[in-house]
Amino acid sequence: MAPSDVKVQLLGSWASPFSIRVQMGLKLKSVEHEFIEENFYSNKSDRLLKANPIHKKIPVLIHSQKPICESLLILEYIDEVWTDGPSILPSDPYERATARFWTTYIDQTWFPIMKELEKAANDEAKATVIGKVIEGLVLLEAAFVKCSKGKSFFGGDNVGYIDIVLGSYFGWIKVLESVGGLKLLDGTRTPGLAGWAERFLSHNVVKDVFPEPSKLLEFYMMVKAARVSSA
Amino acid sequence: MAPSDVKVQLLGSWASPFSIRVQMGLKLKSVEHEFIEENFYSNKSDRLLKANPIHKKIPVLIHSQKPICESLLILEYIDEVWTDGPSILPSDPYERATARFWTTYIDQTWFPIMKELEKAANDEAKATVIGKVIEGLVLLEAAFVKCSKGKSFFGGDNVGYIDIVLGSYFGWIKVLESVGGLKLLDGTRTPGLAGWAERFLSHNVVKDVFPEPSKLLEFYMMVKAARVSSA
Numbered sequence: 221m222a223p224s225d226v227k228v229q230l231l232g233s234w235a236s237p238f239s240i241r242v243q244m245g246l247k248l249k250s251v252e253h254e255f256i257e258e259n260f261y262s263n264k265s266d267r268l269l270k271a272n273p274i275h276k277k278i279p280v281l282i283h284s285q286k287p288i289c290e291s292l293l294i295l296e297y298i299d300e301v302w303t304d305g306p307s308i309l310p311s312d313p314y315e316r317a318t319a320r321f322w323t324t325y326i327d328q329t330w331f332p333i334m335k336e337l338e339k340a341a342n343d344e345a346k347a348t349v350i351g352k353v354i355e356g357l358v359l360l361e362a363a364f365v366k367c368s369k370g371k372s373f374f375g376g377d378n379v380g381y382i383d384i385v386l387g388s389y390f391g392w393i394k395v396l397e398s399v400g401g402l403k404l405l406d407g408t409r410t411p412g413l414a415g416w417a418e419r420f421l422s423h424n425v426v427k428d429v430f431p432e433p434s435k436l437l438e439f440y441m442m443v444k445a446a447r448v449s450s451a
Numbered sequence: 452m453a454p455s456d457v458k459v460q461l462l463g464s465w466a467s468p469f470s471i472r473v474q475m476g477l478k479l480k481s482v483e484h485e486f487i488e489e490n491f492y493s494n495k496s497d498r499l500l501k502a503n504p505i506h507k508k509i510p511v512l513i514h515s516q517k518p519i520c521e522s523l524l525i526l527e528y529i530d531e532v533w534t535d536g537p538s539i540l541p542s543d544p545y546e547r548a549t550a551r552f553w554t555t556y557i558d559q560t561w562f563p564i565m566k567e568l569e570k571a572a573n574d575e576a577k578a579t580v581i582g583k584v585i586e587g588l589v590l591l592e593a594a595f596v597k598c599s600k601g602k603s604f605f606g607g608d609n610v611g612y613i614d615i616v617l618g619s620y621f622g623w624i625k626v627l628e629s630v631g632g633l634k635l636l637d638g639t640r641t642p643g644l645a646g647w648a649e650r651f652l653s654h655n656v657v658k659d660v661f662p663e664p665s666k667l668l669e670f671y672m673m674v675k676a677a678r679v680s681s682a
Binding site for chain 2: 288290301
């Protein structure tokens with residue numbers, strides 16, 4: 221098939237949580253697509269710069285030659301276009317607002333705190349950041365109890381918007397746990413989330429698109445080494 | 452009517468762009484509601500802390516005693532609940548994604564730059580920030596041309612999501628222009644936006660909820676003076 225005939229393309233990277241979540245959304249809806257690996261950190265392709273000239277970031281979904289940017293918005297788009305498959309967002313407006321609230325919280329508040337872990341200059345600073353990351357997880361535990369209503373996922377019986385968005389960070393949570401000798405997702409402190417994590421990682425939609433933890437760890441060490449040598 | 456019988460309440464502040472945009476959304480949909488003025492900067496009420504325990508911020512829409520937080524999400528909620536009135540978001544998924552892209556850009560990229568104006572330490576730093584604010588407006592000019600398709604508003608014949616979100620900052624744009632002796636919205640550089648601004652400010656949905664520029668300026672000077680005296 222010639223590239224111009226391909227209806228759905230995803231410009232992404234195997235290691236990016238933002239890209240992984242879009243892959244999960246497409247998989248949930250059984251949308252056939254071409255995955256185009258872009259360089260995560262540098263040497264952005266002309267194709268990416270043309271598709272996302274404002275933010276110059278992956279992921280970009282290209283559907284009928286039109287680019288859709290920003291992973292949360294791409295998931296909403298997928299849900300609105302491919303209405304045949306299982307829903308990503310709930311149908312009730314209040315539940316939709318709640319799902320959007322938590323995905324926004326995860327991306328704008330919780331994840332930026334987790335990113336600070338790398339920058340923490342000493343053990344004390346690191347402990348403070350870890351405390352905040354865990355505070356966020358405790359809030360998300362309460363959100364899980366409320367949203368799942370005793371079922372397996374935030375989305376109920378199936379994975380939904382919050383599952384996909386929070387779950388997309390799992391690979392990096394595992395890397396940080398491994399590198400820092402930490403336990404972020406703890407069965408005693410956040411039993412709901414710990415159980416959810418296991419179910420999520422073995423879900424059909426997830427396991428095929430989720431990167432190998434060892435491969436992610438290797439990638440992390442490589443990027444870190446490159447940063448140190450160019451600093 | 453006893454407060455518990457009121458179906459829709461808005462915890463907001465007359466001077467907050469985030470609150471003003473929700474007022475516009477409710478007005479567009481002709482939703483009767485009780486407006487509850489909250490302190491913008493300090494002394495947060497127990498009511499607000501209970502309604503938005505995570506971010507502790509206005510606006511919060513309370514509908515059937517359930518709180519909905521985050522202004523962009525509240526506008527989506529209003530659009531989904533009160534479907535009888537004019538639409539806030541477009542119906543086409545690609546146009547919805549585009550509208551969400553620009554509202555997210557405005558709130559997360561453009562407005563944070565504008566906020567730096569206050570912190571600029573000297574004329575050079577100020578000129579750099581102004582340059583970036585204007586760069587953003589030039590992007591928004593192009594977005595206006597694309598989204599409005601020759602009609603009056605981003606939303607076409609009527610005000611929509613981008614109109615409400617960008618327009619909610621108008622009061623503060625005018626304050627910054629007035630305080631700094633600037634012209635941010637310029638008819639030569641961004642003719643589409645300049646014309647749009649006039650139409651927007653005289654629109655039914657807008658003019659009744661929009662604060663008087665002189666009142667906003669007074670408020671700005673008061674807050675600034677309070678900051679200086681407490682620094």
